[in-house]
Amino acid sequence: MKKTAGISLALALCVGLSPMATAASTTQAAPNSSKIYVDGQQVQMSAYTINNNNYFKFWDLAYVLSGSSKQFNVTWDDEQGAVEIIPGVPYISNGQEMRPSTGTGSASPSFNTFLYKGDEISLTAYDIGGNNFVKLRDVGALMDCSVEWDAATSSIVVDTTKGYTPDANTVLSQEAKTALAQLTYYGDRSKCTMSQAQMKAYAQTLMDEYINGYETPLETDVFLADLEDNGNPYLVVSRPAPGVGNYAPVVYSYVNEKVQLLCDCWDGSASGGYVSWVKNGRVMYVEWETNDMSGYRNDMEYEHYTFFNGGLVECGALEEDSGSDPAKPSLYTLCYPGYQGSDLCVDAVQANQILLQAASGGEQGEKSKMAAAMLAVVNPSSGSESILQARLIDLNGDGMEELFLLTYGGGTLYFWQDGTLVRKDVGAYAGGSLNWYLCRDAVTGELGIEYSSEGGGDFSGGTNMFFYLSHTTEIDYINGQYYVNGSQATQAQYEAAKQSNIRGEALGGDNQTANDYRDETMDALLDMMVQ
Numbered sequence: 001m002k003k004t005a006g007i008s009l010a011l012a013l014c015v016g017l018s019p020m021a022t023a024a025s026t027t028q029a030a031p032n033s034s035k036i037y038v039d040g041q042q043v044q045m046s047a048y049t050i051n052n053n054n055y056f057k058f059w060d061l062a063y064v065l066s067g068s069s070k071q072f073n074v075t076w077d078d079e080q081g082a083v084e085i086i087p088g089v090p091y092i093s094n095g096q097e098m099r100p101s102t103g104t105g106s107a108s109p110s111f112n113t114f115l116y117k118g119d120e121i122s123l124t125a126y127d128i129g130g131n132n133f134v135k136l137r138d139v140g141a142l143m144d145c146s147v148e149w150d151a152a153t154s155s156i157v158v159d160t161t162k163g164y165t166p167d168a169n170t171v172l173s174q175e176a177k178t179a180l181a182q183l184t185y186y187g188d189r190s191k192c193t194m195s196q197a198q199m200k201a202y203a204q205t206l207m208d209e210y211i212n213g214y215e216t217p218l219e220t221d222v223f224l225a226d227l228e229d230n231g232n233p234y235l236v237v238s239r240p241a242p243g244v245g246n247y248a249p250v251v252y253s254y255v256n257e258k259v260q261l262l263c264d265c266w267d268g269s270a271s272g273g274y275v276s277w278v279k280n281g282r283v284m285y286v287e288w289e290t291n292d293m294s295g296y297r298n299d300m301e302y303e304h305y306t307f308f309n310g311g312l313v314e315c316g317a318l319e320e321d322s323g324s325d326p327a328k329p330s331l332y333t334l335c336y337p338g339y340q341g342s343d344l345c346v347d348a349v350q351a352n353q354i355l356l357q358a359a360s361g362g363e364q365g366e367k368s369k370m371a372a373a374m375l376a377v378v379n380p381s382s383g384s385e386s387i388l389q390a391r392l393i394d395l396n397g398d399g400m401e402e403l404f405l406l407t408y409g410g411g412t413l414y415f416w417q418d419g420t421l422v423r424k425d426v427g428a429y430a431g432g433s434l435n436w437y438l439c440r441d442a443v444t445g446e447l448g449i450e451y452s453s454e455g456g457g458d459f460s461g462g463t464n465m466f467f468y469l470s471h472t473t474e475i476d477y478i479n480g481q482y483y484v485n486g487s488q489a490t491q492a493q494y495e496a497a498k499q500s501n502i503r504g505e506a507l508g509g510d511n512q513t514a515n516d517y518r519d520e521t522m523d524a525l526l527d528m529m530v531q
Contacts, residue, residue, distance in 0.1 A: 413449055
C-alpha cells in the first residue's frame with residue numbers, strides 16, 4: 001500500500017531541553033571535521049553532517065557567541081513547553097558544552113517549539129544524544145551574524161562584527177519575486193528562498209510528469225507550499241486521482257539538489273491517503289487501508305507521517321484540526337479543490353512557464369518570450385494529441401526560430417514579430433493528396449514551407465504553394481491550364497516559377513512519413529525560456 005518516499009522515522013515530540021522524550025528510529029549523523037573559527041579564534045564544537053548539511057549543538061553555539069554583540073541564552077520554558085532563545089544576554093553554562101563529536105551518531109527529528117523574543121520560529125533541528133543540533137546558518141540568520149566558508153583553508157568562519165549575508169543562490173531578485181507571485185503560495189511568501197536550480201527542477205518535474213506524461217494537464221492545480229515554515233517550499237500538484245476522479249494532491253520536495261516524490265494521495269476502495277492540518281501547527285500525511293470491502297471501511301488501519309527537512313517522518317497519531325489552519329486559503333482547500341477545479345491555482349503548463357521565468361530572474365528576452373508563447377501552442381493542453389509535426393526551423397537565418405505545426409486540420413507557421421507570436425496558415429487538409437515539405441528560394445536562399453496538393457474533387461492537376469516569411473508564391477496546374485500567383489501563365493512561366501523554389505525535406509502529409517519532433521521541440525523551447 002505504501003505511496004511514501006524519503007526518510008521514515010518515529011516522531012520525537014520533545015527532545016534536548018524538553019523534559020520528555022520518545023523512542024525514535026534514527027538517521028546517520030557523521031562527525032564534521034571542518035575547522036571552525038569564531039572572531040578569529042579556532043573552537044572545537046560538537047558538529048555533525050546529516051544529509052549533506054552541517055548541524056551544531058545549540059548549547060555550543062550559544063556558548064561560543066556569549067560575550068559578543070550576538071550573544072544569546074537558551075532555556076526551556078516549562079509553561080509553554082518550548083525552547084526559548086533570549087538574545088542580547090550572556091549564555092548560562094550547564095557544563096555540557098564544547099564536547100567534540102565522537103564517531104558516527106544517531107539523529108532523530110526534533111519537533112521542539114522554538115521561541116525567539118516570545119514568538120514561535122521555525123528551526124530544523126535534530127536530536128543527537130539528547131541535545132538539539134541546528135544549522136549554523138539558521139542561527140547566523142537569526143542573530144544577524146556572519147557565517148562564511150573559507151575554501152582555501154576548508155574552514156567555517158563566524159564573525160560577530162558583521163551581519164549575516166544570505167546565500168546568493170537563495171536571494172530572489174524583485175523580478176523573480178514578481179514572476180513567482182503568479183503562483184499560489186501556501187505560507188509566508190516573504191520567507192521564500194528558492195534557488196534558481198530548485199525552480200528549474202520543479203519546472204522539469206511538471207514537464208516530465210504532467211505535461212508530457214499526464215492525460216489532462218489542464219485539469220491540474222499547482223501551488224507551492226511552505227509546509228515547514230522555513231522558506232523552502234514543497235511543490236504540490238492536485239489532480240484527479242487515477243481511476244477515482246476526486247482531486248487529490250501529489251507532494252514533492254527539493255533536497256540535496258534533487259526533486260523527491262514524497263506522497264501521492266488517493267482514495268481507493270481498500271486504501272488511501274490524505275494531507276491534513278494538525279493542532280500543533282504541523283502538516284501531516286495519513287495513509288489508511290482496510291480489508292472491509294463492503295464500502296463502509298470498517299477496521300481501518302492508519303499510518304501517520306509529518307513533513308520534516310524535505311522528507312516524510314513517521315509519527316504517531318496527532319489530533320487533526322483543519323479549522324486551526326491559519327492560512328487563507330487553507331491547505332485543505334488548495335489540496336482538494338473538488339470536481340469543478342479551483343480558480344486559486346494555475347495548471348501544470350502555466351506553473352512550468354512561471355517557474356522557468358522566475359528561474360531566469362524574471363527578465364525575459366525576446367527569444368525567451370517567443371519560446372514561452374510557442375510552448376503554449378505546442379503543449380498537450382492546447383490539443384497536442386492532434387499534432388502530427390512540431391518543428392523549429394530558422395527560416396530566414398536571423399536566430400529567431402519559426403515553429404511549423406502540422407495537425408489534422410492542416411499546416412500552420414508561427415513566427416515572432418514585434419513582440420507578438422503571429423500565426424500563418426500554410427495549407428489545409430482537403431481532397432486529393434496533400435503533403436508539406438521544406439523549400440528554399442533559389443534566388444535569396446530563404447527557407448520556407450511548401451504545400452503540395454494533387455488531384456481531388458472534379459479537377460486534375462494540382463497546386464504548389466511556397467510560404468516564406470517575406471513572400472508567398474503559388475503555382476497551379478488545373479485541368480490543363482497553368483497559373484502563377486493567381487494569373488494564367490504559359491507552361492514555361494509555370495516551370496520557371498516551380499524551379500525557383502527548390503523542394504527539400506519532407507515534413508509530413510498523405511505520402512510522407514516523418515518524425516513528429518514534438519518532444520525535441522518542447523525541450524528546445526524550454527531551454528530557450530531560461531536563456
